[in-house]
Each structure stands twice: as C-alpha cells, then as structure tokens.
Amino acid sequence: MGKAQKYVLLGDATYPLQDWILKPYQEDEKLTQRQLRFNYRLKRAHSVIENAFLRLKARWQILLKCDDCSLELLPTLVLACCILHNICEAHDNPFNEEWLEGTEPTELPKPCQPAPAAMEDGRAEQVRELMCQYFENCGES
Numbered sequence: 001m002g003k004a005q006k007y008v009l010l011g012d013a014t015y016p017l018q019d020w021i022l023k024p025y026q027e028d029e030k031l032t033q034r035q036l037r038f039n040y041r042l043k044r045a046h047s048v049i050e051n052a053f054l055r056l057k058a059r060w061q062i063l064l065k066c067d068d069c070s071l072e073l074l075p076t077l078v079l080a081c082c083i084l085h086n087i088c089e090a091h092d093n094p095f096n097e098e099w100l101e102g103t104e105p106t107e108l109p110k111p112c113q114p115a116p117a118a119m120e121d122g123r124a125e126q127v128r129e130l131m132c133q134y135f136e137n138c139g140e141s
Contacts, residue, residue, distance in 0.1 A: 003130060010046050016115035019124040022131060038132040056085050058099035 008022040015021050024039040025031055031039070057063045060081040069077060088095075 005127065005130065008127065008131075010042060010049065012046075014115065016119035016121070017124040017128065018121045019127050021124070022128060025128075034132060034136050038128075038135050041135050054100065054103060055095060056081065058103040059085055059088065059095065061099070061103070064103065 006020070008020055011021045011023045013024060013026060015023050017023050022042065024042050025035040027039070063078065063081055087093075
C-alpha cells in the first residue's frame with residue numbers, strides 16, 4: 001500500500017474508529033460498492049476470528065469456566081491456552097469435532113451504545129481508506 005501499517009484490531013460499528021481499531025463503514029444507502037466490499041471482507045475476517053476462538057475454547061474447555069480462578073491467574077491461564085493451542089495447530093494435532101458440542105459460539109463483549117463521534121481519531125479514516133484501497137486492488141475477488 002506504499003505506507004507501513006501497524007497491527008489493528010477488528011471492531012464493529014459500536015467501537016470508535018481509531019488508527020488501531022478497524023471498523024466498518026456505517027451502513028446506509030450512500031455507501032459505494034468499494035465500501036460495501038470493504039465491510040463484507042471485514043465481516044469475513046471477523047468470522048475467522050470467531051471460529052478461532054471457538055476452536056480455542058473447545059480444545060481448552062477450562063476457558064469456558066474461568067470464573068472459578070483468581071483474576072490474577074486469568075491472563076496467564078488464557079495466554080498458556082493460546083500458546084498450547086497454537087502449538088497443537090502448528091503441528092497438525094487432530095482437532096476433535098466432538099469438542100465443539102459443549103461449546104456454543106458466543107458474542108464477544110461489545111459496547112452497548114455506539115461510541116460518540118468525538119472519540120473517533122481523524123487519522124484513523126486514512127488507515128481505513130488505505131485498507132479499503134488494498135482490498136480493492138489486491139484482495140480476493
């Protein structure tokens with residue numbers, strides 16, 4: 001894209017647009033085809049993330065009941081599960097589809113109200129526009 005970019009998190013419309021939070025364009029009748037494509041691809045990327053978390057929770061079901069451990073231990077527990085999960089995935093350790101039976105996809109926590117426009121970062125629109133341009137020029141069809 002001609003400009004170095006740092007990592008971004010994917011958010012939905014309720015999050016403020018920041019240079020580190022990529023969110024879709026607001027859905028209305030004024031969106032261009034390019035912006036609609038961007039929103040579609042962002043949604044597809046989000047579903048990949050949801051699937052990864054679903055597999056993580058299915059393989060390490062202790063994550064389904066983390067409410068019985070101390071808050072101090074929780075970040076280490078989650079990190080350990082992520083590392084072990086990535087090792088299993090990297091070494092093609094079989095994933096048992098039956099593990100998914102006890103694991104329902106859950107909505108990730110989100111803000112209840114859309115963020116006020118004052119929280120949005122003006123520079124972030126440039127990042128979103130660059131990503132939109134990338135999806136247009138280099139993304140899949």
